[in-house]
Amino acid sequence: MKGWHDSFSNPRSVPGGLSAVITFLEGAPPMAAAIDALRTSLLDGLDPEAGPPRTIIPVPHGQLLLMPASWGSYAGVKVATAAPDNAARGLPRIQGNYLLLDDETLTPLALLDGIALTSVRTAAVSAVAADALAEPDASRLVVFGTGPQARSHLEALRCVRPIQEVVVVGRDAERTRAFAEESGARVGGPGDVAHADLVACCTTARTPLFDGSLVPESATVLAVGSHEPEAREVDETAVARSTVVVEAVSAALREAGDVIQAVEAGALDPGALVGLADLVRGGREVPPGRPRFFKGVGMAWQDLVVAAAHFEATRE
Template sequence: MARLASPGAAVEALADALREGLDPETGPQRTSTPVPAGEVLLMPAASGAWAGVKVVGIAPGNPALGLPRITGGYLLLDGATLLPVALLDGIALTSLRTPAVSALAVRHLAPADRPLSLVLFGSGPQAYAHLDALLAVRELAEAVVVARNPEGARRLAAYAEELGVPKVRTGTAEEVAEADLVVCCTTAREPLFDGRLVRPGATVVAVGSHEPDARETDTALVRRSEVYVESRTAALREAGDLLIPEAEGAIGPGHIAGTLADLVAGRAPADPAAPRLFKSVGMAWEDLAVAVAVYEAARSEEDGGSAGET
């Protein structure tokens, strides 16, 4: 899947879907079913000539068994007949889609006139994939990895060096004070850093949770930031980063400055002095857009191979 669709291609697939008029506000709601091992999520979507559904399992006990915490698959359907056309690895798809969403936001929110200083929270698969995707849209001058697992942080730092980031090291949460870009890819349920430290004009991306009672960023950051989301409807239903400050009375429902579709349409941030926070919860339309890109690349490769056969 990574060979068929690069991080940059996934970013463009998402941007194209929004340019073509897809409205994330109308997308079906993610459903969750508790099961003994954790929960099962269903994420259906339809757009144009395609439909599809991702089935995700979240098993908190799996890491202790040496197994992935998140499992799943994606079924891509022909939109006109609903006949299945492809079955994709759901985790590989998520590892391509989620960073692409973040990178699309970063492309519109973060400065493009200089290499950026990055602080990256987390050392799991999403952190690795986010490095790949960020480098598809911005040049990095420095990457600081902050993670609970010191060895995991060192491995991710070594990976960033392999990707050609000039300065790489492990660090602490307080270093967000010097960052142009802060990216949170964790399973944290409480804020990872003091939002008062984030400097004006910096961009923060939080992707780690889709639960109303979990968050990676604190009320101080949310209150002082221009906030962007994939969909107002989804964010105000699922994003603890926003719902907790709202419950505290620190912000109102109108605090969201715009959506990913607004950014793609060219509506730029209004306040250059404010931090920009992009909060992602993950949406089914994103899976569909990237799954179609992967499928079409596979078909194109197959057709090209067939044309060359004798």
């Protein structure tokens, strides 16, 4: 199979050479296309362990994040900010931009909205994991959170599973009701995970959202809300019971509080972690009779893959 980086037209072959004008790509890449691009990149050999770690610089009101990557014909870097208090101001918690470059010349090619890109690529990665982990007929979804990632995950998971029933759990009653009306969901509580096929944790919570003993053996849990060792959305009980899949083992042991705290509590052996690439390529089988847990922290290769695919689709 040709890789997405091979099937893309080479920007250096454009008549007249590379343009000095950067393309400004507005809006979000299509979800289904993002899912396909990410899955294909892993099948074609992209190694999530090989990428440089995210640079995180604390500032008085949050964090500055720098995320570079290179793959195929492209390189790129996302410059983002994380401001926890922005929700109270009516502003996004995550903001930033993505600069896509030609890999050989490092000539800037396109500038993308970092918020839209992050929203799509995070949910798309979860969908790739869910497609490999969840039962084929998984139809009952519990979503924790009412923000952009909750909406994106609902869209992404509907791309890979026949979702029929959606339950939303949120802290703010008004926002939760609005989300439920908008998405055709019903308002529920943490106990609803006991009847879920899929659970998507898309919050800024610092402590577990539900009792891990309630998760059915056939369920798949996805957690993407944090990239800090001190924060987690899922308790060690759920982690200990589950097959644990991560984007990259090194990144998870560096940034994933759900994983790190379970290891520190003696509930998880780091050697048991399954990398997403191995799972997608069929190198690791998922044992039956236990829940499946995917923890994502967000990695630079994901931004690059989705940004490049969006750029190519726009050019076509």
